[in-house]
Amino acid sequence: MSKRALLxxxxxxxxxxxSGERFTYAELxxxxxxxxxxxxxxxxxxAGDRVSILAQNGIPYIDLFYGLAKxxxxxxxxxxxxxxxxxxxxxxxxxxxxxxxxPDFVDTLAEMCPQINVTQFISLEGAEIEGALLYEDxxxxxxxxxxxxxxxxxxxxxxxxxxxxxxxxxxxxxxIPQRQVLWNVLNTCASWGLTEYDVSPVFTxxxxxxxxxxxxxxxxxxxxxxxxxxxxxxxxxLDIILEEKCTxxxxxxxxxxxxxxxxxxxxxxxSHVHFFISGGAPCPPTLMEKWxxxxxxxxxxxxxxxxxxxxxxxxxxEDSVPKTGxxxxxxxxxxxxxxxxxxxxxxxxxxxxxxIKGPHVCAGYWRNPEATAKSLVDGWFY
Numbered sequence: 085m086s087k088r089a090l091l092x093x094x095x096x097x098x099x100x101x102x103s104g105e106r107f108t109y110a111e112l113x114x115x116x117x118x119x120x121x122x123x124x125x126x127x128x129x130x131a132g133d134r135v136s137i138l139a140q141n142g143i144p145y146i147d148l149f150y151g152l153a154k155x156x157x158x159x160x161x162x163x164x165x166x167x168x169x170x171x172x173x174x175x176x177x178x179x180x181x182x183x184x185x186x187p188d189f190v191d192t193l194a195e196m197c198p199q200i201n202v203t204q205f206i207s208l209e210g211a212e213i214e215g216a217l218l219y220e221d222x223x224x225x226x227x228x229x230x231x232x233x234x235x236x237x238x239x240x241x242x243x244x245x246x247x248x249x250x251x252x253x254x255x256x257x258x259x260i261p262q263r264q265v266l267w268n269v270l271n272t273c274a275s276w277g278l279t280e281y282d283v284s285p286v287f288t289x290x291x292x293x294x295x296x297x298x299x300x301x302x303x304x305x306x307x308x309x310x311x312x313x314x315x316x317x318x319x320x321x322l323d324i325i326l327e328e329k330c331t332x333x334x335x336x337x338x339x340x341x342x343x344x345x346x347x348x349x350x351x352x353x354x355s356h357v358h359f360f361i362s363g364g365a366p367c368p369p370t371l372m373e374k375w376x377x378x379x380x381x382x383x384x385x386x387x388x389x390x391x392x393x394x395x396x397x398x399x400x401x402e403d404s405v406p407k408t409g410x411x412x413x414x415x416x417x418x419x420x421x422x423x424x425x426x427x428x429x430x431x432x433x434x435x436x437x438x439x440i441k442g443p444h445v446c447a448g449y450w451r452n453p454e455a456t457a458k459s460l461v462d463g464w465f466y
Contacts, residue, residue, distance in 0.1 A: 085150040085304065086230060089113035092307045100143055101324055102314040109307070112146060114228040119144075119151035122226035126217065127182050127204050131156030131234040134178045134245065137291075138162040138171070138193065139186030139208055140314050144219060145290040148184075149244070153262060156234045157181075159244040160257070161291035168192050170255075172199035174247050178257055178450060184219060187211040239263030245450050246293055246390050257450030258391045260293075265301060267417060267443040268393055272302040275398035275415040280307040282331045282358070285324055287316045287339065293394040294363060298334045298386075318342040322352060329356045334386075336364035340371055344378070354379050359401065361386050363394070369409045376405070387411035391446040392465050396420075418442040421464070439464045 088097075093110035100107075107115075123129040135152055137144060137159070145161070152159050160178040162171055175183065175196065183202045185193045187210035205216040243262045247255040272278065284299035300310050311328045313321060322343060325333060335343070340362055343349060359382035360375065372383045382401050388394030399412030414420045421429055422436030430436035441464045448456030459466050 085109070085113045085116055086154070088304060088307060095307060096309055097304065097307075098143075098146065098310045098312055099328065100312050100314075101320075102142070105143070107143070109304075112150070112304075115143065115147045115223065116151035116154065117228050117230055118223040118226040119147035120154045120157075120231045121229075122222040123152070123157070123182060124155055124231060125226065126222060127206075129155070129157050129181050131236060131241075132158065133181040134158045134160045135182045135184065136160045136162050136175060136178065136180040136202075137184040137186075138164055138189045139184065140164070140188055141286070141290050141295070141312055142186070142208070142314060143312075144184065144208060146312075147223070149290075149296065153241075153243050154231050154233055156237050156241055158242045161244070161246070163247065163289070163291050164189055164192075165289075168195035169199070172196045174255055174257070175200045175202060177255075178245050178247075182206060184208065185211050185213060185216070237262075239266070240447060242447065244296075246291075246296075248390055256452055256455055259447040259450055260390075261447045264444055264446055265297070268297050268395060269302045269305045271393075271415040271417055271442075271444055272298075272395045273306060275395070276302075276332075277358075278302055278306060278308065278332065282306070282308040283311065283328055284308070284332045284334070285311040285313065285321065285328070285330050286334075287313050287321055288334065288336070288364075293388070293390040294334065297394055298363065299332060318346045319348065322346055322348070325354075325357070326352060331356060331358045333357060333360045335360070335362055337362055337367045337371060340367065340375065344371070344374060350378060352379075354381050357381060359384055359404075361399075363388065372408055385409070385411050389440075389465075391459070392440045392442075393444055396440060396444075415444075418444060437466065439466055441465065 089109040097109045098107045182204045184206040186208040206219050207213040207216040208219050240261045242259050243265050244260045245257040247257050288295040361384040363386040367385050375383050384399040384404050388396040397411040398415050419441040421439045445465045
């Protein structure tokens with residue numbers, strides 16, 4: 085963000101639809117600096133410390149994602165869809181120095197507090213938490229200058245910890261190093277054909293890899309524009325896509341079905357959109373065909389995992405129709421194999437386990453050496 089703010093300081097970087105606020109790259113970078121200086125000087129956050137946030141999408145996520153990285157601290161966002169006991173487990177696992185809470189989750193935090201050891205809390209606007217510092221007041225009082233960066237910062241410095249869904253047991257915290265963030269950006273820009281002229285809406289939660297990395301970080305790197313929503317409403321988000329002339333649009337299959345069912349869908353003109361892409365779950369080919377037939381648009385499908393991307397494959401415009409249902413080919417700077425139970429490569433057309441290797445693979449799981457050893461073998465992610 086610092087370099088982008090030097091290159092295009094006055095270019096619009098982000099619109100937050102909930103408040104109508106628009107931010108330039110210089111303004112976003114200054115907020116990130118203020119967040120870093122506030123957390124370091126007032127809360128004692130140092131390199132390696134974790135900071136968690138429990139809130140709906142908003143500007144603080146952007147402040148923290150870029151600000152904490154400047155001082156070598158680690159963002160550990162919390163999935164607000166979980167119940168208090170599940171959140172308490174994650175908080176105790178990542179052990180944040182500070183927990184930041186939004187107004188929608190004050191009651192959840194109160195339920196969590198007897199189960200966690202966090203002693204410093206920060207409240208976002210509208211959140212009344214006894215003894216908590218006020219986030220915006222803290223930013224306003226902090227320096228907007230670039231914070232001094234630790235000499236230990238390097239590509240393997242953890243940028244964030246993102247917790248998986250826990251489908252095989254307790255959620256595991258994937259350690260996302262700064263190297264992985266950069267290579268996901270480079271891979272996505274090169275493989276998906278993004279440019280500085282692209283505009284992308286973000287409706288998906290920023291506690292998730294899809295919200296952070298699918299288009300947000302790549303477009304900030306290029307100097308494009310992000311339209312950030314607090315939540316998802318089918319008709320409102322369709323209006324946003326049209327009003328802001330969005331060009332690359334990510335959704336999950338449920339979102340695409342809800343848009344298709346919206347009363348005004350068939351009246352809308354998407355001629356400014358380069359492509360729509362579905363991720364998060366397999367998209368039914370019939371749904372993709374309905375979109376193409378109704379709007380004559382490019383509709384791609386993506387695939388990825390928190391631990392390796394989340395962008396792992398690329399589908400070209402020309403392949404998107406004849407290869408409907410496919411996720412395309414491996415992205416740049418990534419090696420992939422399909423293997424059988426003995427670890428041997430399977431012939432084309434046969435089913436196997438996908439292994440992924442490259443600089444976009446995570447550094448393992450937080451405080452879980454057993455899971456790390458099982459999932460990362462000789463650089464391959466299983």
